[in-house]
Amino acid sequence: MATNTDTDKLDTERIKEWRSIVTLIVFVLTNINVLFPWHIPIPVPRPLHNGLHHGLSAIRVIHPKKKSLHGADKAVVWFRFPMNFVTAPLIADLFLLIIQAIGREEVRGGTLGTDHISPLDIMLFFITLAYIAISIDASGLIRWLAYKVLLWGGESGHKLFFYLYTFFAILGSFIGNDPIILSGTPFLAYMTRVSSNIEYPRAWIFTQFAVANIVSAILVSSNPTNLVLAGAFQVRFIDYTVNMIVPVVITVIVLFPVLLYVIFRKENLIPKKITLHELPEEIRATIPKNPCIPYARGAAEEEESLHVDDEKGKIIELAEIMHPYLDKKSAIFGSVVIATTLIVVLVINAVKPTGGELPVFYITLPAAAVMLGWDVSCGWLRRDGTREIARSGRRELEAAREARAAASSSPSEGVLADSRPSSGDNQNEKQVAGVNEKYHDVASESFPSSRSTTDITVEASEATSTRHVGPVSKYSSKVSEGGNKRKKEREVDAEKRSEPAPKDKATLVSMIAYAWAWLRETFPTATAVLALLPLALVPFAFTMFVLVQALVTKGWVPVFAYGWDHWVNLTGTVGAIGGMGFVSVILCNFAGTNIGTTILICRVLQAWVLIHEQPGVAPISNRTFWATIYSMALGVNYGAFSTAFSASLAGLLWRDILGSKHIHIRARDFARFNVPIIAVSMIVGCAVLIGEVYLMRDTLPYKST
Structure with a gap:
């Protein structure tokens, strides 16, 4: 039953106010800034710069400035302020606060939450679960398993491609895409470079990035976008997985032959036979060292950069994949912790839907504390050995x-x-x-x-x-x-x-x-x-929540909701799936990554539900509603590998890791190679989803909880 408050939320007359227009402009400019980060050169008068430096050194915050004639004759010192996905939304929120376009309501809704979306709970759940997953990665388990897969593949290039594809798909289904990208990307970078007949690494690295993001759509815990969606519409985690697993699995199955025989069919991309350099016996005889220890690799890190294309560099890189470090106890303990945590989360959430009395981070926070305690205890017990490794490496x-x-x-x-x-x-x-x-x-x-x-x-x-x-x-x-x-x-x-x-x-x-x-x-x-935790996601998510909440209160979200309603009325359930899949993928590239896209679309769909709860308006059918929700889930997960690195934070991480391994992907190449992959993936996923909703969903009116 619609209330006066619900009617106010659908008021579109507010878009005529100047503050509403400014809010929309600021939102668009902020997302453009996230897509194209840049720096603002700020001139600081030298007396002010020197005064601040002397003041900070006087109170012993920093060391006194060393005397230098370099630039001493210049009147100003230039400071380059970064405008990126962290600073741009924050500055946008501050600007809207100054002009009073937003206030306490928007800030509270964008941090503590409103309408079943609690940003604080979502971030705590994701960060704590991410600690466990990355800790498992730090134990060397993922790289060690990848090494075993490499041995199973042998010299057959097609077999190895299939094994690695399956390995990343299965592992990513449980621990999400970030650990796969953190360990899998360097592994593939080394593997393709030490192979004498793989001319270009793009088939392997683009496939890994795509499949890691595809399978992250299966579990709610694998991606913060899934958490936002599940919270917004009170979807139980087990129900989400049951509805998503079939489209995702079929996408993975169909995509493999397309990648192998169509998109990356050339012999120099995926050769039928792979020839790797031999690892010297003296290196095999050494005990691998924990790469988390500072200077554990000694001079190898610099030698790798100095000998990128020669035999010495290839031997160093080969050692990274053929002689991996594995902390067996930590790997087993971490695997037990994350498996137990996910099972408990699914069971508790199945009994009590998301948004109930027990937030899910109540489960993941203690689990992360246990994992942190294990890591700290192991570090302390092994401190003499790790310090000696660091000293000898230095x-x-x-x-x-x-x-x-x-x-x-x-x-x-x-x-x-x-x-x-x-x-x-x-x-x-x-x-x-x-x-x-x-x-x-x-x-x-x-x-x-x-x-x-x-x-x-x-x-x-x-x-x-x-x-x-x-x-x-x-x-x-x-x-x-x-x-x-x-x-x-x-x-x-x-x-x-x-x-x-x-x-x-x-x-x-x-x-x-x-x-x-x-x-x-x-x-x-x-x-x-701790250094690898995606902590930059926290301020970005909060500020984007506030920005979207500003669009809600200024009447723009209801406008978008009415537009979506017209589209669904014209095209029906099939149009809802195709339209939402297309819109969500496109917006991932232009609306502040897939996280910003999910926040915005969830608010639009919540307003869409309110429209149909008004007196005299026909209700939405269960089939159409859930078709829309799950096609959005496909779009915001698959959209990470579309046309821009900034479509997801995982894309930015993937690009930076490849750059550190001397593989530089241009923006246009990222789009050119991903477009056929995303096209096939979305067509298959949406087609399967159409069949699923027609078999599993009825046409009775949808009732929001």
Whole structure:
């Protein structure tokens, strides 16, 4: 039965007010900003900049500024303020608050919740469950399982492609897409590069990204978009899974041959036979180290970047996939915790629908606390070993840098430098100085060992000043003269460095850095998982909820709801499925990721239900309503792999991980390769959903709870 409050929510006359128009413009501009992040250059007068710096250093928040002539003559200091998916919605909300377009009602509704959508509960549930899933990933389980799948696939490229496809689909169904992207993406990047006959990695990485997002539609817990949807319409978690599992599974089955034989059919993408480089026996004999420990890889991290395309680099990358680390106890414990948590959530939610007296984070929060306690306990019990690994890795890294610096000071370079103008000497000195600065940075940021920062810097200086005397040539006198001159300069420099330097006083920043370094080496898994948590999602989700709530109170959401109602009246249930699937995929790219899209569409559909609860208006049928809801679920999950990286936060994470592994995907390539995949996936999913709702749903009026 409609009330006066419900009637007020459907008032569309408010869109004529200037604040309503401004609200819509701000919403559109904010979403464009999320799609295309940029920086605002802000000029700060140098006296103000220096004054702030001196003030902060005076109260020992930061270290005093080192004297430098660089830029000292400029009147302003430029600060680049980021405008991205975190800052843009926040600034938009603040602007709307200033012009009084939103107030307490919108802020409360966008944080504590309204109309069965509780952003706070959703974020707590998702973050706590994400901790458990990422902790399992940190144990090395996913990469170890992927390694086993690689062995099962053998040399057959098509068989391996099928095994990995199935592996990512099954695993992603339970733990969601983020852990699959965190571990699966680097694994595939290494695998495709160490294979001698895979020319382009796109078939493997695009398939993994697509299937991870497709299967995240099965469980409510796999994606925050599913949580928003289930909360908005009081859908029990088990009912959601029962209705989504058939369209998703059939999509996965049908998509595989399309990918293998149509979209990525070329031999250089998925070869029939894959040839991997052999891993040396001496590397196989070593014990894998926990990658969560700082400097656990020693010099391998830098060597990998320096030898991207040569044999040494391929061996390093091959070791990452063929010699993985696995913490068996943590993997088993984490698997038991997440399985128990999901079962309890499903059972409790089946008894009491979402929005009842018991929020689901009441279950996941204790489970995450148990997992955190396990990670902390394991870290503390193993602290001596992890600290030793970190120290030895740091020493190995320093030694490798010193060796490279010494190699750069070879006799041949000295001859060439002296036979050229003096600018070459200056460049060499800059290079040595840069190396020393890097040593200083490493020592400052890492956990302190028995060697001081000064010792490391002095050793680096001495190492870089070492030269080997080569054969006598016609340039020998020149080399000797220039070399002696530089040697004296470096000896003086080394003496200056070896003098007891005044110890810097501790500051707030240095104490925090020291504490974090200590925590990383004492509790490597716990700190690594905390660093990987999608915490940026929290402010983004809250601010987007507030923005959408502003559209509700300003009359725009009812306008969209009336438009949707006209479409459904014209096209029926089939049109509702096709239209909602298309709209949700498109909006993922232009309405603040798939999370922003879900928030907006849920509010529109809630208003649509209110329209049909008005006196004299025909009710919505169960078939049409649930067809619309589940086609939206398909669209917001599948829409993550459509035309823009920012269609989902997972897409941004996937792009950054690939970039760190020297695989750079252009925006137009992302769209070009994903369009056929999303087209096939949505057509199959929606077609199956049409059959499902006609078999399982009746035409009786839908009654909201």
